[in-house]
Amino acid sequence: MRRFENHVQKIKYEVLREISRLVLEGTLKEKKHLIPEVIDKGPEPRTRCCIHKERAITVERVNLAIGDNYTSNNVIQVLDEACDECPIDRFVVTEACRGCLAHRCTDVCPVGAITFINHRAYINQHKCIECGKCKNVCPYNAISDVMRPCRRACRADALSINEKKKAVIDDEKCIQCGACVYQCPFGAIMDKSYIIDALELLKESRLDSNLNVYAIIAPAISSQFTYVKIEQVITGIKKLGFHDVVEVALGADMVALHETKEYAESIEEKNVITSSCCPAFVSYIQKNYPEIKDKISSTVSPMIAISKLIKKIDPKGKVVFIGPCTAKKMEIKQENFSESTDYVITFEELAAMIDAADIRLEECEEGLLNNASFFGRIFARSGGLSEAINHIIEEENLEVDFRPIRCDGLDECDKALKMTKVNRLNGNFIEGMACKGGCIGGAASLTHGPKDKNEVDKYGKLALESKVKDSLRIFDVDDIEFHRKFS
DSSP: OOOOSSHHHHHHHHHHHHHHHHHHHTOHHHHGGGHHHHHSOOSSOSSSSSHHHHHHHHHHHHHHHHTOSOOOOOSEEEOTTTOOOSOSOSEEEOTTOOOOSSOHHHHHOTTOOEEEETTEEEEOTTTOOOOOHHHHHOTTOOEEEOOOHHHHHOTTOOEEEOTTSOEEEOTTTOOOOOHHHHHOTTOOEEEOOOHHHHHHHHHHHHHOTTOEEEEEEOGGGGGTOTTSOHHHHHHHHHHTTOSEEEEHHHHHHHHHHHHHHHHHHHHHHHSOEEOOSOHHHHHHHHHHOGGGGGGBOOBOOHHHHHHHHHHHHOTTEEEEEEESOSTHHHHTTSGGGTTSOOEEEEHHHHHHHHHHTTOOGGGSOOOOOOOSBHHHHGGGBTTHHHHHHHHHHHHHTOOOOOOEEEEESHHHHHHHHHHHHTTOOSSSEEEEESSTTBGGGOTTOSOOSTHHHHHHHHHHHTOSBOSHHHHHTTOOOTTSOOBOOOO
16 A cells, blocks of 8 residues: 655645646646645645645645746746745744853854843844854854755755845756655755656557557656565556556666776876766756766766667657656756657656556566666666676776775765865776765655665576676667767
């Protein structure tokens, strides 16, 4: 039985499920205005002050999911109506204040926002610029820091609060990782959806024999639909109308081979190379460390690699990626990849589509999915790429010095990039994963938890092929373009 981690995830699912149901019926245009009443039945509200507020927020969720009223190119968007319940005052003086004579808090405040009233410090919130200097110098730890969860989650520093106390995303800084989406306790930040595009493509394929729609699933699926077997999920996906289901892990095998070759050929010249599998990590380098962007591997991501292979084998093929990553939705918009992956949907969206089609996974037969190696499958977790490259180096007896730095989350990535910038990195290959834990920590995962890594390793060991080259032996990949160009 499907369980939801929280009410935010459940409400998001309900909206996506209703949209999917109407698309399948062919009545979305005529009935989309009814979705708020279906989701928020009333008369009493579930989470907000009143049923009218809840329905107004649902309208925004529907509009974002179907692409209405949003002009920004950014995948991640703030739902203005939903963003209003967080604490407005970040730094607050607590009862621990002793009114000490040192007055370090007032001395350090750059804008004069702190005064003493009745022997206790007082922060004028109209003046406060939230620099945090007062908190750092207080000898009693009497100043609390209540940073909004979205800002705390955004390690790219792309979030700010406007004069109306609403969250604002700086599109120039945002790397589309979706950390704010997952961490917002009110579901006030969402990712744009391709769910309608994917469903319409599937409907079209039923009427057109010259159109085959392939689902490519990220290896992170191993820790998602925990109440059924992965093989049953594969059958459920096919019942949606997909021509076939292919592992992105096979693309990871191709990437591992190509990236190892690129590393061996260019490491002496570059001194340090960074991975290019995580689009959020690549975007972070381009936006924050442009002076070292030439060190980014030119190898495409596994999603792009497997899409290219599918379209080479089947000219009638269209490809829909299914995974936990919101940044992938921006990756396919890049000019170089316009002819590879057609749409991206998340595991959350897949669950909604399956239920809207009345497909019961627990009743599905077990389908087949044996397309990749152990090393391709462990790309889903932090360190998986480095292990794959090291495996190939050993198999090929390559005489190269491979010293990987495995960066688990954006904070660790930033530290490694800073050291690279000043030529002090204690290694020569940076495997960067923007999400904690790797892809298994993606914002649009159905489940988040420490067990995910073990599930990925278990899934990897189920692979029929233990070596990367063994999984690729039947495919001709020599003429596929695996290089990407960076602007």
